[in-house]
Amino acid sequence: MKIGFIRLILQRPYLVMLSIILVVAGLGYGAQNLYFRGDYKVFFGEENPQLNGFETMQKVFNKNDNVSIILAPKSGHVFEAESLELVYKLTEASWQTPYSTRVDSITNYQHTEAEEDDLIVEDLLLDPADLNASKIAKIKQAALAEPMLLNRLVSDRGHVTMINITVQLPELDKNQEVLDVTAFVRQIAAEYQTLYPDIDIHLAGIVMMNNSFQEEANGDAQTLIPGMFLAILIMLAVLLRSMLGMLATLMVIICSIVATLGGAGWAGFFMSTPTINVPVLVMTLAVADCVHIIASMNYNLRQGMDKLLAIENALDINIVPIFITSATTAIGFLTFNFSDVPPLRDLGNMVAWGVMLAFALSVILLPALLTVLPVRRPKQSEKTGFMESFADWVIAKRTPVLLVSTLVIVGLTAFVPLNKANDIAVEYFDERVKFRQASDFMDENLMGVSTIDFAIDAGESNGVNKPEFIKVVSDFTDWLRGQEVVDHVYSLSDTFKRLNKNLHGDDDTYYRIPADHELAAQYLLMYEMSLPYGLDLNNQLNIDKSAIRITVTMDNIGSKEVIAMEDAVNVWFANNAPQYSVTAASPTLMFGHIGERNMSSMLIGTSIAMVLISVLLIIALRSWKLGIISILPNMIPAGMGFGFWALYSSNINLGLSVVTSMSLGIVVDDTVHFLAKYKRARMAGKNAEDAVRYAFASVGRALWITTLVLVSGFMVLAQSAFALNGNMGLLTAVIILLALAVDFLFLPAFLILTDKKEYVTEGKTNDSVTKEQLA
């Protein structure tokens, strides 16, 4: 049947090409259904508890998506006429930001003070024309004394200030809304930057982060995909030395990508920053398939076979191994479905589908193309001998090789426990990205960008006005401020104390919690009636006044510390105020939890991938023993890779959580090829040394080539400024390279030293099967 299928392709190449092109076009038409979601929420499934908690809190209090405009005067002084004037003007301009509902700055801060029996509530800087030395001094004194402002809107040194724009995105076309906000804010920032060249302006905040997800996806699509094409062209030119072979491979790659994305479109997938690199991955894996077939064909041609026969034979000996390696790769990617992160599941499914498509296209479209194209006999002959002498060296030095390689393996793998799951959304963008630079600047000079919102529920209407509740909030606020990682706490207890003082003629001794419930309620009522549009308390109070929201800003700490903070808060409430319920929510917390949860579910996924792939290898190799031995070279590279990672970075983000199962599916290919040849030789009656020599001679070079192709492909991915993609690419490339080393050093030495028993030679009936499988 196989031969019949191959002959059909070779005899009717045009028909085959036409049908393939129709199928690919039909699938490709689905690509128009693809749309892009560049928004951090894509990382969380609809049932994600932290996302739901966050959404609920956003509905009870107002949404707090924001843009932070950070101003850093070169003079180092915010409290100067020029700087304050810029803050004032930018604050005014910021109100024009699309979807903005609130703008907070040191100039529009609603300063309260007593004046006889009046409560004055007024912008800290009402009119820049008022700016003179005494006004500036007054603003400085008020701002630096105000806990709402200090270390949030102005640094304690008074050298950096921030304008915070809160937006309520309607979320009808979220990408466009984010782009609109970003475009506007960038435009005013650029305008004022030219007017005030001595004050640096940086842009950070959730909206800018979402914008960066889009921009980096765009950047990847515009640089990595063409970069990958370029890398492939170079590799093919070097490896195949055939223009037409290169052309045929390119056709296969392009068809694979079109069909993959189109099929994904039909299936209702959307694109996101992680899945934008599906084409790069599919390309990488498709090239490997084509290289095997074309290399075999060239070999046959050099042996003097005629072209059709050369193609037929190349297909015949490669079709099963390529199928097996594609299937193991697909299994590796399919186990992404264990992930808790929807775009990673999508990535796995899309690449798995793409890998199988690439397999089909390289055994159907590629031979048809090769048949039609005027392929010439390659002149240069392959350099032979290197692999053989390398084999001799390994065989001769097998004991030291095994010893040293085992030591290196154990030594490197021992570092694995140093890795820790760490998902900090800001750090998904590397230092090349402007948003990351702005966030780092903000972290170093003003406050961090990790926040947690805590809703404290008093359990009864208007309970927030009770002195005992305010006391708990105040104690909690003090406790938070005592934590080392905490930069700022936005708490209503400060407002209550300040109002109490203001309404007692600004007497500092009254800077304390109002004496009774009614007093607190009436102060708050009066204050609320004095506030202007957009600066109300609705972002801190629910409508029933039964709960308040406290926002804690922290240094850019890791996910473990974020979760630890949440736990510590729960413990604090259990010990100090069990009568009130506290809930935590924020994007920071969402990323903290998803990293942990995803890690444990991917551990299950990886184990299942390992079992499935091992079973597949046992079947493919038709040997329990070799199947079990293969587990070593399949698993060791990932262990070493993560050991390397512990030394290199030690932060495991969502992208890295899938690397083990992905790389497993890929590195297994080397093992399959090597062990298949080894077994073939053993079955032919050779001893382990000769079988190793045979395996090196027949697949050594092919393994070099595919490793080179795969490593190059993943190194292209590693160039992404989006760390989820970049780190995944880098670590996978390292693991693939290590896998080759393991297969070339550890595995042969291990086989020679352990696999001494002679193989029972099977009957001739199995010969053809063995030949097919082992080629």
Place this chain on the structure above:
Amino acid sequence: MTQSLKNNLLKTIVLGSLIATVPLTALAQTAQEKGLAIAKERKLRDTGWGSSEQNMLMILRNAQGEESEREMRSKNLEVSNDGDKGLTVFDKPFDVKGTAFLSFSHINKPDDQWLYLPALKRVKRIASRNKSGPFMGSEFAYEDLSSFEIAKYTFTHLRDEACPEQPDLQCFVLESIPTDKYSGYTKQIAWIDQSDYRVQKVDYFDRKKSLLKTLISSDFKLYKKKYWRPLTMTVTNHQTGKSTVLKTSEIKFDVGLTDKDFNKNTLKRIR
């Protein structure tokens, strides 16, 4: 469609709109005059009511569907040649019970506002230009509830159309731009029915000229055979998904209130 056909169509449209603009520009003056005339008629039809008392219930809802209530009683006194005077006593939430809010609206200067805080036993003047913030945490701003005065806006009559909530009635659509720079709005668009000059609906636009919220007035009732009062007013905030329903009941006219009843010195005695 061919390119030339497209071009022709485009020319027709451009030319057509040029011709259409000619009478519009000629009307521009009158659109403002007409707007002013409608506003004056509205004010005129609501003049002479003297004084009134009513109970008010506010029901606040947030985007999560939670509800909260506020209750208050208010007294109003019509003042000729200036804004009206108002006195509101809060009954619910219970922790602000007895808090009394006195306001003197003015036509050409910021309103005077005082608050009596029973817990502090003091009258405090609210010395703020701000009147655009939420009233009692609701979607109403103080400026939405204060008396309507011609001088607070510039008007433009936009068009006539069927009233949005009552299609059997014909409405004037009137644009009002606040003259006070401390207003929370850049403009309001009101639908005023042509038969009785009742404000049926108002769209409020924020500083960046986006639609912020919509007020729908309903359950109109006629008092003293002349004065219409909506018993239900619903404001929906389009940006936050919050809403507030204001229900007025037990409206009484001719209750004999005078200036003496609206005095900051007598605020403390109000209960």
